Amino acid sequence: MERKHLDGCLVTNRVDQYYLTGFDGEDGAALVLPHRAYLITDGRFAEEAAIHAPWARAVIRTGPLAEAVGKTVRRHRLGRVGLDPAHTSVSMQATLRKACRPSRLASAPRILEQMRIVKDPSEVAAIVRAAEIAQAAFRTVVRRIRIGMTERELATALLLEMLRRGASDASFPIIVAEGPASSLPHARAGDRKIRAGSAVLIDWGATVDHYRSDLTRVVFVRRIPPRFRRMYQNVLAAQAAGIEAVRPGAAFSQVDAQARGVLRRRGMHKAFSHGLGHGLGLDIHEAPRLARSSEGVLEPGMVVTVEPGVYFPGVGGVRIEDDVLVTDNGCRVLTDLPKELDRMVV
Amino acid sequence: MERKHLDGCLVTNRVDQYYLTGFDGEDGAALVLPHRAYLITDGRFAEEAAIHAPWARAVIRTGPLAEAVGKTVRRHRLGRVGLDPAHTSVSMQATLRKACRPSRLASAPRILEQMRIVKDPSEVAAIVRAAEIAQAAFRTVVRRIRIGMTERELATALLLEMLRRGASDASFPIIVAEGPASSLPHARAGDRKIRAGSAVLIDWGATVDHYRSDLTRVVFVRRIPPRFRRMYQNVLAAQAAGIEAVRPGAAFSQVDAQARGVLRRRGMHKAFSHGLGHGLGLDIHEAPRLARSSEGVLEPGMVVTVEPGVYFPGVGGVRIEDDVLVTDNGCRVLTDLPKELDRMVV
Numbered sequence: 001m002e003r004k005h006l007d008g009c010l011v012t013n014r015v016d017q018y019y020l021t022g023f024d025g026e027d028g029a030a031l032v033l034p035h036r037a038y039l040i041t042d043g044r045f046a047e048e049a050a051i052h053a054p055w056a057r058a059v060i061r062t063g064p065l066a067e068a069v070g071k072t073v074r075r076h077r078l079g080r081v082g083l084d085p086a087h088t089s090v091s092m093q094a095t096l097r098k099a100c101r102p103s104r105l106a107s108a109p110r111i112l113e114q115m116r117i118v119k120d121p122s123e124v125a126a127i128v129r130a131a132e133i134a135q136a137a138f139r140t141v142v143r144r145i146r147i148g149m150t151e152r153e154l155a156t157a158l159l160l161e162m163l164r165r166g167a168s169d170a171s172f173p174i175i176v177a178e179g180p181a182s183s184l185p186h187a188r189a190g191d192r193k194i195r196a197g198s199a200v201l202i203d204w205g206a207t208v209d210h211y212r213s214d215l216t217r218v219v220f221v222r223r224i225p226p227r228f229r230r231m232y233q234n235v236l237a238a239q240a241a242g243i244e245a246v247r248p249g250a251a252f253s254q255v256d257a258q259a260r261g262v263l264r265r266r267g268m269h270k271a272f273s274h275g276l277g278h279g280l281g282l283d284i285h286e287a288p289r290l291a292r293s294s295e296g297v298l299e300p301g302m303v304v305t306v307e308p309g310v311y312f313p314g315v316g317g318v319r320i321e322d323d324v325l326v327t328d329n330g331c332r333v334l335t336d337l338p339k340e341l342d343r344m345v346v
Numbered sequence: 347m348e349r350k351h352l353d354g355c356l357v358t359n360r361v362d363q364y365y366l367t368g369f370d371g372e373d374g375a376a377l378v379l380p381h382r383a384y385l386i387t388d389g390r391f392a393e394e395a396a397i398h399a400p401w402a403r404a405v406i407r408t409g410p411l412a413e414a415v416g417k418t419v420r421r422h423r424l425g426r427v428g429l430d431p432a433h434t435s436v437s438m439q440a441t442l443r444k445a446c447r448p449s450r451l452a453s454a455p456r457i458l459e460q461m462r463i464v465k466d467p468s469e470v471a472a473i474v475r476a477a478e479i480a481q482a483a484f485r486t487v488v489r490r491i492r493i494g495m496t497e498r499e500l501a502t503a504l505l506l507e508m509l510r511r512g513a514s515d516a517s518f519p520i521i522v523a524e525g526p527a528s529s530l531p532h533a534r535a536g537d538r539k540i541r542a543g544s545a546v547l548i549d550w551g552a553t554v555d556h557y558r559s560d561l562t563r564v565v566f567v568r569r570i571p572p573r574f575r576r577m578y579q580n581v582l583a584a585q586a587a588g589i590e591a592v593r594p595g596a597a598f599s600q601v602d603a604q605a606r607g608v609l610r611r612r613g614m615h616k617a618f619s620h621g622l623g624h625g626l627g628l629d630i631h632e633a634p635r636l637a638r639s640s641e642g643v644l645e646p647g648m649v650v651t652v653e654p655g656v657y658f659p660g661v662g663g664v665r666i667e668d669d670v671l672v673t674d675n676g677c678r679v680l681t682d683l684p685k686e687l688d689r690m691v692v
Binding site for chain 2: 025026042043044045046047048063064085086087088089090091092093094107109152156159160163164168169173183184185186187188273274293311313
């Protein structure tokens with residue numbers, strides 16, 4: 001705040017607010033001042049705010065949120081209050097601006113995103129727990145794959161096993177895509193039945209203590225379809241190159257380029273239609289992005305997915321995804337489910 | 347668009363985009379012109395866009411979203427393009443504005459919200475299916491409530507039973523709050539164990555074909571705690587009055603006032619700390635709001651929750667919630683789980 005000449009910072013994004021205060025109410029705004037913080041919420045969350053953020057002063061609004069924010073801002077005669085333009089809607093900004101007068105709202109882009117990008121050890125520990133639960137559930141469920149089972153049944157079983165192990169939720173809607181459906185990088189689980197000789201792409205993760213994991217594996221039912229053999233080996237090689245490139249100081253775009261280069265040399269880069277990976281933590285997609293156009297370099301404590309994929313409409317797709325922590329000297333892969341081609345037959 | 351002198355409308359909100367096009371991709375924008383529609387998305391969703399919105403022209407971007415939008419807008423030499431300020435972030439608006447020049451972006455507040463507020467029969471049918479699945483799951487799970495079971499176990503069982511019956515997901519994180527925890531209107535399910543003689547508040551719903559249901563029931567384990575008897579009867583009476591008030595032409599605030607009045611006459615209105623209800627459909631909370639400060643009147647085809655509640659910190663809370671369709675002559679309650687006090691003992 002000092003560097004940006006701000007007298008305070010207003011945080012309206014729910015996840016940012018949880019990050020700052022420990023309070024995860026559906027309604028609320030946090031106003032952070034140099035020596036004090038306010039949580040502005042409504043009556044439904046009054047007790048929760050007191051329990052989860054006892055050190056913050058709770059302001060229980062009865063009127064609109066903006067009015068309560070404005071009143072608090074004006075009471076402190078704040079000159080400039082920062083607001084993240086990426087997490088504030090145009091109408092919310094207009095309403096807040098009016099309510100906070102004569103205090104001014106200043107654009108403070110990505111201020112929380114930049115704080116959240118490097119994880120502290122307790123955050124890494126939560127991501128590791130989320131990864132372990134996702135992996136344990138997968139190991140259990142993959143043994144129960146049967147011909148004729150639907151994608152949805154498999155997804156439900158995976159979710160249930162994660163919940164049983166202490167996940168509060170899946171970290172996003174689980175993708176189970178059988179056969180040609182696997183060529184849709186973001187297919188959901190549907191009524192398609194699992195057939196012998198088909199590839200099943202599974203992209204899933206767990207939310208544990210608010211933190212998330214994110215993995216993808218492709219399994220082959222009974223046997224490996226011939227066309228998938230080369231796709232799989234290429235993606236696996238690209239992923240290895242991507243992980244190899246993860247270290248402090250490496251440019252985000254360079255990590256992407258390392259993996260993409262492997263697919264290019266093998267003539268499959270045109271089928272790799274998305275970025276290599278993304279940060280994960282309280283959100284399933286957060287900074288940094290590992291992509292061609294992404295600017296910045298990796299630092300110790302960042303956690304990213306490395307997930308190259310190739311997709312051929314009508315045929316199918318392969319994606320392999322692991323979660324990787326940037327360490328002082330290189331990286332540590334937080335997920336360790338098998339991924340060698342011959343071990344993927346179920 | 348005509349009424350607002352717009353040459354086109356740009357829809358960036360995912361749910362609105364699904365409503366308009368049937369395409370539910372994580373990345374995308376829909377540009378709606380009088381006689382044509384574009385879906386602008388990235389390579390990951392190309393195939394999905396073609397499958398789910400074959401009549402829309404797909405624009406597969408390789409650069410940033412705003413650039414691809416701008417190119418399409420400029421190609422049509424559009425004068426004014428509408429954008430919903432409630433669903434556009436400040437930074438997205440700035441980027442789009444630059445990319446669309448010389449076309450101008452005009453504020454088109456709540457244009458989709460107003461379209462979505464009245465449901466057509468197929469939407470009502472989906473909400474009814476979502477309600478039926480939520481109710482069937484509840485009936486199964488409530489019989490399995492045992493002393494010593496945790497809130498989380500109960501929530502997981504409920505989720506699983508909804509998924510088994512064809513829900514794609516819960517419609518929001520299920521709330522199971524035992525004993526005093528029920529005084530937090532938005533508690534989650536935790537490790538608290540269900541005890542004899544306690545109240546358990548359950549707030550849950552299913553998502554089916556993208557549409558959502560939302561119910562709340564309070565059950566009493568073995569016996570009704572004396573302090574809850576009056577709370578329950580008051581809330582039940584308030585809910586009956588609220589439902590009674592749901593009819594075409596009734597002001598949103600008036601429906602709230604009817605229910606609130608019952609609690610006032612019984613001296614419990616101060617414990618009713620939230621609005622009476624909200625619209626539901628593709629989103630779990632959407633227009634209209636039934637609350638004191640809400641402006642507008644009910645119309646046939648609107649679907650709202652009616653959910654008064656009273657909360658006493660340290661003691662507990664009671665909320666009773668059903669989903670109600672406004673019909674031509676009055677209303678139809680879409681949910682029909684028992685709620686008479688004596689039937690709530692499990």
